[in-house]
Amino acid sequence: xxxxxxxxxxxxxxxxxxxxxxxxxxxxxxxxxxxxxxxxxxxxxxxxxxxxxxxxxxxxxxxxxxxxxxxxxxxxxxxxxxxxxxxxxxxxxxxxxxxxxxxxxxxxxxxxxxxxxxxxxxxxxxxxxxxxxxxxxxxxxxxxxxxxxxxxxxxxxxxxxxxxxxxxxxxxxxxxxxxxxxxxxxxxxxxxxxxxxxxxxxxxxxxxxxxxxxxxxxxxxxxxxxxxxxxxxxxxxxxxxxxxxxxxxxxxxxxxxxxxxxxxxxxxxxxxxxxxxxxxxxxxxxxxxxxxxxxxxxxxxxxxxxxxxxxxxxxxxxxxxxxxxxxxxxxxxxxxxxxxxxxxxxxxxxxxxxxxxxxxxxxxxxxxxxxxxxxxxxxxxxxxxxxxxxxxxxxxxxxxxxxxxxxxxxxxxxxxxxxxxxxxxxxxxxxxxxx
Amino acid sequence: xxxxxxxxxxxxxxxxxxxxxxxxxxxxxxxxxxxxxxxxxxxxxxxxxxxxxxxxxxxxxxxxxxxxxxxxxxxxxxxxxxxxxxxxxxxxxxxxxxxxxxxxxxxxxxxxxxxxxxxxxxxxxxxxxxxxxxxxxxxxxxxxxxxxxxxxxxxxxxxxxx
Numbered sequence: 001x002x003x004x005x006x007x008x009x010x011x012x013x014x015x016x017x018x019x020x021x022x023x024x025x026x027x028x029x030x031x032x033x034x035x036x037x038x039x040x041x042x043x044x045x046x047x048x049x050x051x052x053x054x055x056x057x058x059x060x061x062x063x064x065x066x067x068x069x070x071x072x073x074x075x076x077x078x079x080x081x082x083x084x085x086x087x088x089x090x091x092x093x094x095x096x097x098x099x100x101x102x103x104x105x106x107x108x109x110x111x112x113x114x115x116x117x118x119x120x121x122x123x124x125x126x127x128x129x130x131x132x133x134x135x136x137x138x139x140x141x142x143x144x145x146x147x148x149x150x151x152x153x154x155x156x157x158x159x160x161x162x163x164x165x166x167x168x169x170x171x172x173x174x175x176x177x178x179x180x181x182x183x184x185x186x187x188x189x190x191x192x193x194x195x196x197x198x199x200x201x202x203x204x205x206x207x208x209x210x211x212x213x214x215x216x217x218x219x220x221x222x223x224x225x226x227x228x229x230x231x232x233x234x235x236x237x238x239x240x241x242x243x244x245x246x247x248x249x250x251x252x253x254x255x256x257x258x259x260x261x262x263x264x265x266x267x268x269x270x271x272x273x274x275x276x277x278x279x280x281x282x283x284x285x286x287x288x289x290x291x292x293x294x295x296x297x298x299x300x301x302x303x304x305x306x307x308x309x310x311x312x313x314x315x316x317x318x319x320x321x322x323x324x325x326x327x328x329x330x331x332x333x334x335x336x337x338x339x340x341x342x343x344x345x346x347x348x349x350x351x352x353x354x355x356x357x358x359x360x361x362x363x364x365x366x367x368x369x370x371x372x373x374x375x376x377x378x379x380x381x382x383x384x385x386x387x388x389x390x391x392x393x394x395x396x397x398x399x400x401x402x403x404x405x406x407x408x409x410x411x412x413x414x415x416x417x418x419x420x421x422x423x424x425x426x427x428x429x430x431x432x433x434x435x
Numbered sequence: 436x437x438x439x440x441x442x443x444x445x446x447x448x449x450x451x452x453x454x455x456x457x458x459x460x461x462x463x464x465x466x467x468x469x470x471x472x473x474x475x476x477x478x479x480x481x482x483x484x485x486x487x488x489x490x491x492x493x494x495x496x497x498x499x500x501x502x503x504x505x506x507x508x509x510x511x512x513x514x515x516x517x518x519x520x521x522x523x524x525x526x527x528x529x530x531x532x533x534x535x536x537x538x539x540x541x542x543x544x545x546x547x548x549x550x551x552x553x554x555x556x557x558x559x560x561x562x563x564x565x566x567x568x569x570x571x572x573x574x575x576x577x578x579x580x581x582x583x584x585x586x587x588x589x590x591x592x593x594x595x596x597x
Contacts, residue, residue, distance in 0.1 A: 002454055002457075004453075004454065004455065004456060004457025004458075005455070005456050005457055005458075005499075006456060006457025006458050007457050011456065011457070011458065011499050012497065012498070012499070016456065016499050017497075017499055017502040018502075019455055019456060019499075020456060020499040020500065020502040020503040020506065021502045021503065021505060021506040022506065023448060023451060023452045023455065023456065023460070023503060023506065024502065024503035024504060024505060024506020024507045024509075024510060025506040025507075025509055025510035025513070026444075026448040026451070026506075026510060027445070027448050027452075027460055027503065027506065027507050027510060027559075028506060028507035028508060028509060028510020028511040028512075028513075028514065029444070029510040029511070029513065029514045030441055030444040030445040030448055030510075031445070031507070031510075031511060032510065032511045032514035032515050032518075032520070033436040033440075033441045033444065033514055033518075034436065034438060034441035034442070034445065035436075035438070035441075037511060037515055037520060038526060039526045039540075040526050040527075040528075040595055043588075043595060044595075045584075046584050046585055046588035047588060047592065047595070052438045055438040055439060055442060056438050056439075056441050056442040056445060057442070057558075057562065057563065058442070059438070059439050059441075059442025059443055059445070059446060060442045060443075060445035060446035060449060060563055060567070061446070061563060061566050061567045062446065063442065063443050063445075063446025063447060063449075063450065064446040064447075064449040064450045064453070064563070064564075064567035065566075065567045065568070065569065067446070067447075067450035068450060068453055068567060068568055071450075071453075071454065076454070077453065077454070081457050082453055082457045082458070082568075083457055083458040083459075084565075084568055084570055085459075085555060085556065085560070085561065085564075085565045085570050085572065085573060086555075086572070087570060087571045087572030087573075087575075088554075088555075088572060089572065089575070091553050091554055091555070092554045092555075092561070092572040092573070092575050092576040092579070093575055093576070093579050094550075094553060094554075095550045095551070095553040095554025095555075095561075095576060095579075096550070096554060096561075096575065096576040096577070096578070096579025096580045096582075096583065097550075097579045097580075097582070097583040098546050098547075098549065098550035098553070098583070099546070099547055099550035099551060099554065099557065099558075099576075099579075099580050099583070100579060100580040100581065100582065100583025100584035100587065101543075101546050101583050101584070101587050102542075102543040102544065102545070102546030102547030102548075102549075102550060103543065103547060103558070103580060103584055104543070104583075104584040104587050104588050104591060105539045105540075105542055105543030105546065105587070105591050106539060106540045106541075106542070106543025106544055106547065107526070107540070107543070108540065108543065108544070108547070109462070109463075109547060109557050109558040109559070110462035110463040110465070110466045110504075110547065110548075110551060110557045110558075110559065111460075111462035111507055111557065111558065111559040112558075113462075113466075113544075114462065114504055114507045114508045114511060115507060115508070115510075115511030115515075116511075116526075117508065117511075118508050118509070118510075118511035118512035118515055118521070119511060119512075119515040119520055119521050119522070120515075120521050120522050120523040120524065121524065121525070121526055122523065122524065122525045122537070123525050123526055123527070123536055123537060123540040124540075126537050126540040126541050126544065127540045127541070127543060127544040127547075128466060128544065129541070129544065130540065130541040130542065130543065130544020130545040130546075130547070130548060131463070131466045131544040131545070131547050131548030131551070132466055132467070132469055132470040132473065132544075132548060133470070133544070133545050133548060134544060134545040134546060134547060134548020134549035134550070134551075134552070135463075135466060135467035135470040135471075135548045135549070135551075135552050136470045136474060136488075137545065137548075137549050138467075138487065138548070138549050138552035138553065139470075139471070139474075139485050139487045139488045139552075140485075142485070142486050142487040143486060145553070148553070149553075153572075155570065156570065156571040156572065157568075157569050157570060157571060158569045158570070158571045158574050159569060160571075161571045166569070169569060170569070173569075181439075197437075197439075202437075202439075203439075206439055
């Protein structure tokens, strides 16, 4: 397996920045050489005037895809050392539709816009300012888009979605690409009366090379010995996906809270956020492990009891679970709706809830609050002992676990009183208790 | 350059990005982080309090895709200068005014910037990089770009000579 920057968690180091800069330069050269320093040429694709965009994009996708498929087959690339983008159907379909409109209106996209700017195109500069503005706009409306952005499905591959083998799908996509090349050349020939490459020995040879390259994937995939590789584990993979569909991959906040409260020893709770966030607040009894260290540090718990991962949201735990599954972990779960969901579902005071709460749930909420909001080791904290006369120790409040406004006023500003605002960020911004 | 050669060059660059960085190419994240940086320099407290830009911290430019975007600019510059294709101008159809063309470029930019955040990527990060590793959402994103682009093309054709 290759030691990638992502794989060893060093994507934020100067070495990775330098590598990114160099790869960016190659990226810029390729785009410029393809003719993408011209918006008129890029937009030509939408008027069937100039099919360069299809030819370049499809070639690049197929070349990189074949390269990665071979790299996977030889074990150089796995889900551990490469970052795969998660799928979110609603966000990506809506994003694609809006992006397409922006693309055809401006004739640019962010990458080609940078190349256009380098080529002296004023419209590219204006486009980039627009794109910066569009990103700022997104930041402003982000809280409203919550229902869309949280609909993350984790990493899904098209061949799994369609229930075919990876090699089969790659071969199919290569055939489509080659078909598109010939179609694109034909369209240009019809439009301009000249097809530079239609029927040339070059296009024939290029097509044959790509198809043979894709065909070779079957041979490589077939040779793969029965190992821990994903491709060869058809039945566990299917079972895994079935679990995913049935929602057996995650644990509800209430269930987790109940089990932790009951002291269930089988649960290993893991917080995969940064140590800083962990230090600010974490669910009681959680361990703090960074994603890259999960395989090493969780190995004692492999298929022993239940491992529950959580972060602020669900994306990273879901990706981590996926990755651990590939390493043979069959006992990893993640917390539904993440830490945010846990705070909302279990620890939000009853008085702040919009929906009515049954008496059973109310009792539970108070018990959870008393358990999870209490300091983990009260006796070892000298401040709490010294202030115990003013009844600051929250664990003394226990049920009902709610504090009176007067008490809060009295104790505001004391360093050992933590006020946790459970509202959404937007509500928090518009008004919260100081501290 | 023969577009297929350019495509192979682009594909090999993308492959190297996966093999060296462990992540694909990307451009829109860099653009968005420049936006976050601009907001931070004007209103730091407000920006840090927002949920999206705030999550990038106080140094949004310390990110590999920002460096990649800088690389794209310089790569484009080197290639354009060598090929003598670097000229300051507004690209448009002869019958279209510069102002109209720039309004289209700005509006398109706003839509593309917004959409690339919504979809967590643009033609580079999702369209190329995600599609090359056969991620379902990325392939759908790419299809949607072209579905939408072809349906809207006719309405904005006047800025070119089409």
